[in-house]
Amino acid sequence: MAAKSNFPRPAGFFIRDEISKQHLPVNTGAMQSVFLPSEEDLEKIPDSTPTLIAGNGTPICMYGTATRTISILGCRYHWPFVIREVKFPLLSSDFLGHHGLLVDVGRQRLPDTGTCHSRQLSTGPGMPTICSTAPNSYTSLLQGFPDVFKPELRQSSAASAKHSIFHHITTTGPPTYAKFRRLSPQKLQDAKRAFAEMERMGVCKKASSPWASPLHIVKKSDGS
Structure with missing residues (x-):
């Protein structure tokens, strides 16, 4: 009993x-x-x-x-x-x-x-x-500042991401450009969904850069 x-x-x-x-x-x-x-x-x-x-x-x-x-x-x-x-x-x-x-x-x-x-x-x-993970010294810090430690870089969906961080990659020579390659319908849908989510969070935005590289999508072991 x-x-x-x-x-x-x-x-x-x-x-x-x-x-x-x-x-x-x-x-x-x-x-x-x-x-x-x-x-x-x-x-x-x-x-x-x-x-x-x-x-x-x-x-x-x-x-x-x-x-x-x-x-x-x-x-x-x-x-x-x-x-x-x-x-x-x-x-x-x-x-x-x-x-x-x-x-x-x-x-x-x-x-x-x-x-x-x-x-x-x-x-x-x-x-x-x-x-299954015991709390550590960073747990209270993360829970105390939820607005800081979050994946979204923008405060709201209508506002633009406000930060002063810029990444620069020094290159030489003309831009490298790879022609687009077709994706299967399922992979294309998954890619659009992933990029839309990153754009919503302010992680990335649409650009017209002359640089381009092929996109490789691999299925995970859980099927996603």
């Missing part, structure tokens, strides 16, 4: 565990599945070097790893969960991948690749913020 009995509904996609009566958030972006500590766990001394930090900079206590059994629509799953003192448990990519469970975002279902059955997912208002 977990330490708490009245569990609020978590945010994002979640599914209900029939054993603990908890609503388990399903997050494919996390690598470790997390479970709440039991009464016996809370009596133990937590690890002195927690590796998980909440979004507000608070360290999250860790009580090691323990095998827990959960039941989802009649199917029981055993898994070595990381025991942490967090608000909600978490089903992450390690658990989902091992048991062949996928997340169908469009239909809001959890298909099982082994049995070809699927389970309905519920939704909440939004996921809580958790990061």
